[in-house]
Amino acid sequence: MCWNFTMWGVMRMRFEDFINEEKRGRKLPDVILEREMRETGVPIELLRREMVKLLNVMLEESTKQYGKRQRTLSEMAGENGYLMANHRAKMLSEFSHTATTVALSLAESNAAMGRVVACPTGGACGIVPAVLYALKVHMNASMDELLNAFIVAGGLGWVIEKNATISGAEGGCQAEIGTAAAMASALLVYYFTHQGERCAHGAAIALKSMLGLVCDPVGGFVEVPCVKRNGIAVNIAISSAEMALAGIESVIPFDEVVEAMYRVGRSLPESLRETGMGGIATTPTARKIVMEMKKHKKFKW
Numbered sequence: 001m002c003w004n005f006t007m008w009g010v011m012r013m014r015f016e017d018f019i020n021e022e023k024r025g026r027k028l029p030d031v032i033l034e035r036e037m038r039e040t041g042v043p044i045e046l047l048r049r050e051m052v053k054l055l056n057v058m059l060e061e062s063t064k065q066y067g068k069r070q071r072t073l074s075e076m077a078g079e080n081g082y083l084m085a086n087h088r089a090k091m092l093s094e095f096s097h098t099a100t101t102v103a104l105s106l107a108e109s110n111a112a113m114g115r116v117v118a119c120p121t122g123g124a125c126g127i128v129p130a131v132l133y134a135l136k137v138h139m140n141a142s143m144d145e146l147l148n149a150f151i152v153a154g155g156l157g158w159v160i161e162k163n164a165t166i167s168g169a170e171g172g173c174q175a176e177i178g179t180a181a182a183m184a185s186a187l188l189v190y191y192f193t194h195q196g197e198r199c200a201h202g203a204a205i206a207l208k209s210m211l212g213l214v215c216d217p218v219g220g221f222v223e224v225p226c227v228k229r230n231g232i233a234v235n236i237a238i239s240s241a242e243m244a245l246a247g248i249e250s251v252i253p254f255d256e257v258v259e260a261m262y263r264v265g266r267s268l269p270e271s272l273r274e275t276g277m278g279g280i281a282t283t284p285t286a287r288k289i290v291m292e293m294k295k296h297k298k299f300k301w
């Protein structure tokens with residue numbers, strides 16, 4: 001569904017509204033779930049149980065797929081998670097190395113038709129689980145702590161979906177991978193601070209850094225550049241969260257960054273919005289790969 005700005009008068013929802021409620025002494029995850037209950041009619045307890053289920057799937061799949069070789073649909077990817085898991089990091093922290101490996105592994109699992117949670121989409125499915133898993137493994141985070149941080153990330157993604165878009169076909173990769181990075185950044189900041197305002201700064205810094213990112217999958221497969229973008233974006237989430245933890249603020253408020261992202265998305269030509277007709281999808285190498293696939297009749301086009 002496409003939300004446009006002319007409809008805002010009746011249905012606008014800002015992350016700032018959640019923060020204002022929090023300032024009145026309420027817990028941010030409660031504020032978000034209560035708002036969702038009002039909009040959907042689903043009781044809070046049920047919403048919480050659904051979030052627990054999703055969280056469990058994310059953690060289970062992160063464990064199962066960690067560093068696994070995958071046979072993806074087009075076979076343009078499938079070894080990235082494996083290579084990262086078996087590489088001794090020279091520059092990344094252990095936390096970032098684990099998160100990068102999970103992000104690559106789950107994105108490859110998605111490309112191999114494995115079980116993933118779309119967060120916010122299948123193409124960006126590795127980023128949020130990656131930070132959840134790294135928090136569990138390296139910070140010994142409890143399920144309750146992870147759940148609350150995950151609800152905050154979900155609320156933030158919901159704001160983006162309502163006021164802009166989370167679809168690559170509509171807004172480019174900034175809307176998919178960019179949203180996931182913003183969610184993951186907010187999740188991390190909430191885990192460490194329990195402060196919505198700081199989460200908004202972390203998310204804004206992450207999303208701003210991904211503005212203009214085009215959607216250009218080679219051959220239309222969610223593999224190249226998608227898998228590696230998961231691995232990169234999780235590090236944008238981690239570094240922007242670290243900045244927010246250090247007290248660095250986004251000059252432009254999060255809700256305004258979301259508006260800007262939507263405007264940028266709408267101004268992208270169709271060739272850069274999931275059609276596979278622009279960006280790296282039309283490089284000589286990409287064309288050659290697609291020709292080879294056609295020649296061997298590997299896929300029906």
Ligand code: SF4
Pocket residue numbers: 123124167168169172173174176177214215216217221222223225226229274
């Ligand atoms: S390039 Fe397109 S298909 Fe791939 S992850 Fe980004 S938005 Fe999704």
